[in-house]
Amino acid sequence: MRNKSVSDSSLKELIKNKKALKIISIGLGILWILILTWIVSIPKYKLIFTLLILAITTIIPILIFMSHIDSEIKKRNSQNS
Structure with a gap:
């Protein structure tokens, strides 16, 4: 995912990268919710800014x-149609 640019990747790789990024963003969202819950339980709210x-x-x-990735997938799908 790092070595190739978006335009150099195949359509299959782009779809795979998109799914991986969705999983990563969902995981980060869950992590942020857990951390926010922990911060709110602390009397001092100094960590919310962090x-x-x-x-x-x-x-x-x-x-x-x-x-x-989305724009490249749409571009390739319109070229194939």
């Missing part, structure tokens, strides 16, 4: 890469 920064900095690159 969680928000961590969540934003990890989800944005995933969403950008997923949008590149």
